Amino acid sequence: xxxxxxxxxxxxxxxxxxxxxxxxxxxxxxxxxxxxxxxxxxxxxxxxxxxxxxxxxxxxxxxxxxxxxxxxxxxxxxxxxxxxxxxxxxxxxxxxxxxxxxxxxxxxxxxxxxxxxxxxxxxxxxxxxxxxxxxxxxxxxxxxxxxxxxxxxxxxxxxxxxxxxxxxxxxxxxxxxxxxx
Amino acid sequence: xxxxxxxxxxxxxxxxxxxxxxxxxxxxxxxxxxxxxxxxxxxxxxxxxxxxxxxxxxxxxxxxxxxxxxxxxxxxxxxxxxxxxxxxxxxxxxxxxxxxxxxxxxxxxxxxxxxxxxxxxxxxxxxxxxxxxxxxxxxxxxxxxxxxxxxxxxxxxxxxxxxxxxxxxxxxxxxxxxxxx
DNA sequence: CAGTGGTTTCAGAATCTTCTGAAAGAAGAT
DNA sequence: ATCTTCTTTCAGAAGATTCTGAAACCACTG
Numbered sequence: 001x002x003x004x005x006x007x008x009x010x011x012x013x014x015x016x017x018x019x020x021x022x023x024x025x026x027x028x029x030x031x032x033x034x035x036x037x038x039x040x041x042x043x044x045x046x047x048x049x050x051x052x053x054x055x056x057x058x059x060x061x062x063x064x065x066x067x068x069x070x071x072x073x074x075x076x077x078x079x080x081x082x083x084x085x086x087x088x089x090x091x092x093x094x095x096x097x098x099x100x101x102x103x104x105x106x107x108x109x110x111x112x113x114x115x116x117x118x119x120x121x122x123x124x125x126x127x128x129x130x131x132x133x134x135x136x137x138x139x140x141x142x143x144x145x146x147x148x149x150x151x152x153x154x155x156x157x158x159x160x161x162x163x164x165x166x167x168x169x170x171x172x173x174x175x176x177x178x179x180x181x
Numbered sequence: 182x183x184x185x186x187x188x189x190x191x192x193x194x195x196x197x198x199x200x201x202x203x204x205x206x207x208x209x210x211x212x213x214x215x216x217x218x219x220x221x222x223x224x225x226x227x228x229x230x231x232x233x234x235x236x237x238x239x240x241x242x243x244x245x246x247x248x249x250x251x252x253x254x255x256x257x258x259x260x261x262x263x264x265x266x267x268x269x270x271x272x273x274x275x276x277x278x279x280x281x282x283x284x285x286x287x288x289x290x291x292x293x294x295x296x297x298x299x300x301x302x303x304x305x306x307x308x309x310x311x312x313x314x315x316x317x318x319x320x321x322x323x324x325x326x327x328x329x330x331x332x333x334x335x336x337x338x339x340x341x342x343x344x345x346x347x348x349x350x351x352x353x354x355x356x357x358x359x360x361x362x
Numbered sequence: 363c364a365g366t367g368g369t370t371t372c373a374g375a376a377t378c379t380t381c382t383g384a385a386a387g388a389a390g391a392t
Numbered sequence: 393a394t395c396t397t398c399t400t401t402c403a404g405a406a407g408a409t410t411c412t413g414a415a416a417c418c419a420c421t422g
Binding site: 010025038153 | 182183184185186187189190191193194197198200201203204205206219220221222223271273274277284287288289291292295296298299300302303305306308309310314315317318320321324325327328331334337338340341342344345347350351353354355357358
């Protein structure tokens with residue numbers, strides 16, 4: 001039956017989305033809530049989610065808040081109802097932008113900043129050391145420099161992607177896929 | 182002193198690399214070992230790593246193996262020494278390729294496959310259901326389709342990136358950053 | 363203001379991940 | 393074969409994360 005198929009398909013998607021997330025440092029429930037809201041276009045309330053995901057009120061509440069903080073879901077008020085309902089951001093490109101920005105800020109920026117600091121430390125120490133030590137230092141610095149330039153490139157790439165949007169990226173891929181350059 | 186600076190810089194880098202990794206579903210020690218080998222051009226043996234990272238032999242051994250499996254580090258034999266030494270893959274672009282391929286295989290492919298399966302389920306159920314239900318099903322399918330096409334684009338993008346290499350990506354970014362398209 | 367319906371918080375429980383250390387397993391050296 | 397040196401394995405310990413449920417909280421209603 002149609003109703004069954006719909007529910008089954010949704011469950012399957014929710015489960016897999018949750019599994020994927022746990023490999024990326026995001027809690028399973030948080031991802032499942034997100035998936036449930038994404039795959040169900042109707043707004044859902046806390047009790048809906050508790051039932052659907054078999055999780056406690058506290059758990060749902062906490063993870064909803066996190067998702068709101070990230071900006072991946074939005075509150076919806078149904079007039080004449082005191083419950084709060086939630087919907088997921090539907091535009092996937094927008095979703096991608098939010099996640100990318102947030103993770104860049106939280107995880108990439110600190111390491112980039114650290115690399116800079118490490119290089120500064122190496123640059124400062126001009127005095128002393130034998131030939132061998134000096135050469136080690138040079139090698140170490142080169143590796144850090146490589147890393148730094150990798151992050152710079154990736155950073156630039158994300159900026160360009162967000163600028164040209166989904167269509168633009170598709171276009172670039174199409175242009176470059178076939179020929180040699 | 183030069184020696185101190187070098188050690189300090191290395192420690193700092195190792196620590197931060199480990200912290201970053203834990204946000205990405207990779208164990209701290211595994212990342213630290215990788216960082217230590219990357220930042221120290223000399224090959225290191227198990228005991229070196231045990232001392233440097235203050236971790237047990239078992240822990241180091243297991244994580245070394247994982248890194249070998251990923252292909253992020255390589256064995257090195259010093260002749261006249263029975264110990265095994267290890268070095269990190271030095272080419273960052275290569276590193277990126279390895280990690281991307283592996284994570285794509287383990288985490289992205291399953292979800293893509295699941296989306297296909299979900300859509301197939303929805304497509305099969307032609308019979309029954311009221312107007313409202315049918316419309317829900319259509320919306321659900323459209324969302325899945327959007328998701329699918331997002332993954333297709335990203336997949337294509339990674340393929341192109343790996344094809345054109347670091348220089349190529351830098352080139353693209355440079356070309357597209359300034360002007361409108 | 364007390365009552366009602368809903369949300370948030372948080373201490374402790376449950377669960378999952380990672381780490382240790384000792385024992386077993388290799389493999390070259392004598 | 394036996395010793396020696398190094399590596400791997402794995403059961404249980406330690407640690408980190410996530411979840412629960414009950415109490416506190418908030419805000420609207422009568």
